[in-house]
Amino acid sequence: MKFQFDISARDGCARSGRISTPRGEICTPAFMPVGTAATVKAMLPESVRATGADILLGNTYHLMLRPTAERIAALGGLHKFMNWDRPILTDSGGFQVMSLASLRKLTEEGVQFSSHIDGSKHVLTPERSMEIQKLLGSDIVMCFDECPALPADRTTIAASMELSMRWAQRSRDAFGDRPGHALFGIQQGGLEPDLRAASAEKLRAVGFDGYAIGGLAVGEGQAAMFGVLDYAPGQLPEDKPRYLMGVGKPDDIVGAVARGVDMFDCVLPSRSGRTGQGWTARGAVNLRNARHRDDPRPLEEGCDCPACRSYSRAYLHHVIKSDEIIGSMLLTWHNLAYYQSLMAGLRAAIAGGRLGAHIAAFHATRALGDIEPL
Amino acid sequence: MKFQFDISARDGCARSGRISTPRGEICTPAFMPVGTAATVKAMLPESVRATGADILLGNTYHLMLRPTAERIAALGGLHKFMNWDRPILTDSGGFQVMSLASLRKLTEEGVQFSSHIDGSKHVLTPERSMEIQKLLGSDIVMCFDECPALPADRTTIAASMELSMRWAQRSRDAFGDRPGHALFGIQQGGLEPDLRAASAEKLRAVGFDGYAIGGLAVGEGQAAMFGVLDYAPGQLPEDKPRYLMGVGKPDDIVGAVARGVDMFDCVLPSRSGRTGQGWTARGAVNLRNARHRDDPRPLEEGCDCPACRSYSRAYLHHVIKSDEIIGSMLLTWHNLAYYQSLMAGLRAAIAGGRLGAHIAAFHATRALGDIEPL
Numbered sequence: 001m002k003f004q005f006d007i008s009a010r011d012g013c014a015r016s017g018r019i020s021t022p023r024g025e026i027c028t029p030a031f032m033p034v035g036t037a038a039t040v041k042a043m044l045p046e047s048v049r050a051t052g053a054d055i056l057l058g059n060t061y062h063l064m065l066r067p068t069a070e071r072i073a074a075l076g077g078l079h080k081f082m083n084w085d086r087p088i089l090t091d092s093g094g095f096q097v098m099s100l101a102s103l104r105k106l107t108e109e110g111v112q113f114s115s116h117i118d119g120s121k122h123v124l125t126p127e128r129s130m131e132i133q134k135l136l137g138s139d140i141v142m143c144f145d146e147c148p149a150l151p152a153d154r155t156t157i158a159a160s161m162e163l164s165m166r167w168a169q170r171s172r173d174a175f176g177d178r179p180g181h182a183l184f185g186i187q188q189g190g191l192e193p194d195l196r197a198a199s200a201e202k203l204r205a206v207g208f209d210g211y212a213i214g215g216l217a218v219g220e221g222q223a224a225m226f227g228v229l230d231y232a233p234g235q236l237p238e239d240k241p242r243y244l245m246g247v248g249k250p251d252d253i254v255g256a257v258a259r260g261v262d263m264f265d266c267v268l269p270s271r272s273g274r275t276g277q278g279w280t281a282r283g284a285v286n287l288r289n290a291r292h293r294d295d296p297r298p299l300e301e302g303c304d305c306p307a308c309r310s311y312s313r314a315y316l317h318h319v320i321k322s323d324e325i326i327g328s329m330l331l332t333w334h335n336l337a338y339y340q341s342l343m344a345g346l347r348a349a350i351a352g353g354r355l356g357a358h359i360a361a362f363h364a365t366r367a368l369g370d371i372e373p374l
Numbered sequence: 375m376k377f378q379f380d381i382s383a384r385d386g387c388a389r390s391g392r393i394s395t396p397r398g399e400i401c402t403p404a405f406m407p408v409g410t411a412a413t414v415k416a417m418l419p420e421s422v423r424a425t426g427a428d429i430l431l432g433n434t435y436h437l438m439l440r441p442t443a444e445r446i447a448a449l450g451g452l453h454k455f456m457n458w459d460r461p462i463l464t465d466s467g468g469f470q471v472m473s474l475a476s477l478r479k480l481t482e483e484g485v486q487f488s489s490h491i492d493g494s495k496h497v498l499t500p501e502r503s504m505e506i507q508k509l510l511g512s513d514i515v516m517c518f519d520e521c522p523a524l525p526a527d528r529t530t531i532a533a534s535m536e537l538s539m540r541w542a543q544r545s546r547d548a549f550g551d552r553p554g555h556a557l558f559g560i561q562q563g564g565l566e567p568d569l570r571a572a573s574a575e576k577l578r579a580v581g582f583d584g585y586a587i588g589g590l591a592v593g594e595g596q597a598a599m600f601g602v603l604d605y606a607p608g609q610l611p612e613d614k615p616r617y618l619m620g621v622g623k624p625d626d627i628v629g630a631v632a633r634g635v636d637m638f639d640c641v642l643p644s645r646s647g648r649t650g651q652g653w654t655a656r657g658a659v660n661l662r663n664a665r666h667r668d669d670p671r672p673l674e675e676g677c678d679c680p681a682c683r684s685y686s687r688a689y690l691h692h693v694i695k696s697d698e699i700i701g702s703m704l705l706t707w708h709n710l711a712y713y714q715s716l717m718a719g720l721r722a723a724i725a726g727g728r729l730g731a732h733i734a735a736f737h738a739t740r741a742l743g744d745i746e747p748l
Contacts, residue, residue, distance in 0.1 A: 038692065042699040044680065067667065067692040075670055075688050083684040293441065296449055306418065310457040314449050318412065318441040325416040325699055 003139075003182040003209055005241050009351040013233065013260035016350035019241055021139050022180040023079070024086045026054040028241065029257045029346055031339045032089060032265040037062045038072075038082040041270050042328040043336070045084040051305070051333065052340030055087040055140075057265045060132050061096035064122070065115045069135035077137030089265070090138035091245070092129045092171075092186075094145045095214075106146065108163070126170035138181070142212065143171040145186045150218050157190035164188045164214075165202040172206050182209035184243060190215055191224055193231055200235035210241040213261070217246040226255050233260035250279060250342055254362055257346050258355060269339045273332030276320040278307075280338060281365045287331065291373050292317040301371075305337040306330060377513075377556040377583055379615050379636075383725040387607065387634035390724035393615055395513050396554040397453070398460045400428040402615065403631045403724075405717045406463060406639040407710055411436045412446070412456040415644050416702040417710070419458040425679070425707065426714030429461040429514075431639045434506050435470035438496070439489045443509035451511030463514035463639070465619070466503045466545075466560075469521050469588075480520065482537070500544035512555070516586065517545040519560045524592050531564040538562045538588075539576040546580050556583035558617060564589055565598055567605055574609035584615040587635070591620040600629050607634035624653060624716055625740070628733055631720050643713045647706030650694040652681075654712060655739045661705065665747050666691040675745075679711040680704060 005028075007017040019026040033040045033048055035056045040048050048056065058078055063069060072081050079085055094111070097104065101113035101122075110125030129144035145164040148156055168185050175183045185208035189195030203211060213232050216225050225247075233242050243263035244256050253264050269279060276288040280300040287299070295313035303309075307316065307330035319327035349358030379402075381391040393400040407414045407422055409430045414422050422430065432452055437443060446455050453459055468485070471478065475487035475496075484499030503518035519538040522530055542559050549557045559582035563569030577585060587606050590599045599621075607616050617637035618630050627638050643653060650662040654674040661673070669687035677683075681690065681704035693701035723732035 037696045037698060038689070039698045039700040042703075044700065044703065066696060067688070071668060071688070074668065075686060081686070081689055081692075083689075294445060294448065312449060312455070314441070314445070315412070315455055315457075318455075322411045322440060324411060324413045325702060326413040326418065328699060329416075329418065329703070 001180055003180060011350045011353050011355040014258050014350050014355050016347045021087045023139055026087060027347055028262040029343055030054060030263050031343045032057045033336055034265055034267045042332045047333055051336040055089060056084055058088050058090045059096060060090050060093035064132050065117055069132040073135040079137055087139040089140035090133045090136055092142040092144040093124050095147050097124055098147060126167045127174040130171055130174040140182045142184050143168045143186050145214060147215050150220055158195055161188040161195050161199050168203060169206050184208055184210040184212050186212040186214040188215045191228055196232050197235050211236040212243040212245050214245055217248055222252060229256055229259040254359055269335035270332050273335045274328040278331055279335045282368050282370050283366050285370050287316045287320050295374055299334055305334045307334040375554055377554060385724045385727050385729040388632050388724050388729050390721045395461045397513055400461060401721055402636040403717055403720055404428060404637050405713045406431045408639055408641045416706045421707055425710040429463060430458055432462050432464045433470060434464050434467035438506050439491055443506040447509040453511055461513040464507045464510055464512035466516040466518040467498050468519045471498055472521055500541045501548040504545055504548040514556045517542045517559050519588060521589050524594055532569055535562040535569050535573050542577060543580050558582055558584040558586050560586040560588040562589045565602055570606050571609050585610040586617040586619050588619055591622055596626060603630055603633040628736055643709035644706050647709045648702040652705055653709045656742050656744050657740050659744050661690045661694050669748055673708055679708045681708040
């Protein structure tokens with residue numbers, strides 16, 4: 001079976017459709033929960049699936065260090081290792097080498113670095129990243145790229161983009177022909193329209209199964225990000241999935257979908273679930289706040305996740321304040337379920353040709369703020 | 375519906391049967407997972423039930439401090455609060471005041487102490503303990519007792535036992551008549567047969583729905599504990615459940631069941647699940663050990679818990695070494711499932727009149743040690 005992307009509906013720049021892979025379909029626009037170290041933290045994979053997730057993201061950087069890609073391959077691949085038989089997208093390791101590793105040395109060849117876990121020395125190149133992602137058994141493989149820290153001057157961003165484009169070609173060459181597996185290119189170019197255009201042109205010349213918009217959500221702010229998204233998706237092929245890496249908050253996702261993005265990943269719903277923050281249609285709720293301690297109401301009325309179906313805000317407040325693991329389990333579950341319902345709502349609105357009204361209602365509901373205190 | 379205990383089979387001193395309560399039946403011999411702060415750590419209650427648990431234990435000391443018994447009562451009681459609709463046994467708070475609180479002052483009236491959480495001052499008396507356990511909605515209420523730290527001289531143990539027996543009468547008086555709810559007395563007397571006999575006599579004179587054997591599993595060692603269990607159960611009423619508090623390791627439980635004990639609780643399976651220790655028929659397995667890191671085999675062959683059904687030892691090793699929450703979730707689930715299967719095996723052996731052979735096989739299997747390294 002081939003990797004394939006079919007757009008079934010459009011509304012303005014937004015599209016809804018599905019990605020078909022041998023491991024299952026991915027309804028788009030899609031949100032991918034992050035399973036950094038072969039687990040979506042505080043969740044069993046069957047629970048992640050129950051929230052509606054079609055695909056997970058795994059992190060090459062973390063997995064290559066521990067337990068190592070070779071070990072996972074010997075154990076039958078990442079899907080079997082972590083008990084998730086649906087599609088997995090792996091990043092290239094490039095971004096996290098820059099954000100987590102120490103003693104980095106960047107050359108034309110690749111990046112040398114020391115592990116943040118034990119200081120051991122490693123090298124990542126486009127070829128090694130492709131090899132690792134193949135060992136993991138990733139369904140959607142990302143090109144190895146370099147993402148400069150912002151703010152950076154135009155010369156730096158241009159040079160970095162050019163390097164990433166040479167690495168994109170090397171990634172494509174190293175990936176080879178793997179039916180049923182996809183390779184995505186990553187557009188760079190910072191906040192510069194002409195650099196973004198040049199990057200897109202080079203990627204199109206190489207040819208990929210999908211295209212990520214990289215180098216955003218790194219501190220530039222939503223207005224600047226939306227500024228890039230006003231033109232960047234249109235620079236990429238119309239008939240391939242577009243993936244905005246590392247995004248984001250619900251309103252980031254809504255704005256990006258309206259601008260033509262099909263795929264997202266972010267640690268936010270799972271990470272904030274471990275710190276007592278619940279995401280609802282009416283915004284973020286800090287369950288550590290004492291106003292919840294006597295509140296018999298669910299976190300979100302009408303949500304059918306286990307946290308909302310079976311527990312009060314008072315209980316969630318209690319277990320979070322008590323540092324009980326069930327607090328992380330329940331809030332992560334709710335947050336992932338909220339994100340998936342957000343995506344399902346966007347897909348239905350696009351299919352129904354009513355995305356504008358849907359987004360207006362999304363913002364109006366958020367403007368209400370959390371339910372009134374008791 | 376009344377609280378009722380029916381013995382359906384005997385084998386030597388051992389008994390199997392069931393406790394009936396308005397919230398459900400408890401097959402005995404029973405193991406009660408500990409849900410200290412209104413959660414069995416790292417488990418959803420439906421998962422605890424799936425392991426085969428008929429009843430949970432809640433800790434009065436923890437719950438009275440946070441979120442408070444009054445708050446839980448206002449929210450509909452502990453069952454509703456923590457989403458567990460089957461029976462709950464609560465301890466009296468006495469033991470944990472002694473082991474966790476600071477600035478304790480013991481008088482005939484009760485115990486003053488400071489919270490280990492925030493230093494706030496509290497008082498526990500037999501009457502207040504009964505009130506708290508009623509507010510929680512406990513199905514099986516424990517008398518408020520004093521448990522002296524061992525080693526202690528005979529005079530100290532005798533005085534402590536006498537005090538606990540006066541408190542047992544006050545607990546009985548304060549408990550009143552609550553159909554469908556049970557009150558258990560607690561035998562004390564350390565390792566002294568005559569003090570144990572005196573304690574049992576006083577408890578029988580008051581009259582309880584069940585009888586705990588207290589003051590054991592506090593560092594005296596298995597041989598000394600079994601020494602007491604050789605006579606203590608026989609000092610208690612034959613037709614009421616006998617509960618050995620805070621016990622224990624699998625071989626402790628097996629030895630106590632053979633000596634006529636019907637109920638157990640212990641944090642061991644859940645606590646050790648959070649530190650990478652798995653309990654199996656072949657003994658304890660430390661999954662942090664590097665020998666597991668390439669091992670594709672399940673923790674325990676033939677176990678149908680999620681950890682054994684869907685994951686390798688290599689995966690469990692990886693997530694435990696990586697401090698991932700799923701490691702605690704999976705190992706706690708396995709350990710609670712193992713404990714429940716241990717109890718089910720004992721019940722079946724008693725019912726079949728083959729407990730001796732069953733225990734011999736239990737020890738023979740443990741003597742094999744863990745499976746051979748790869």
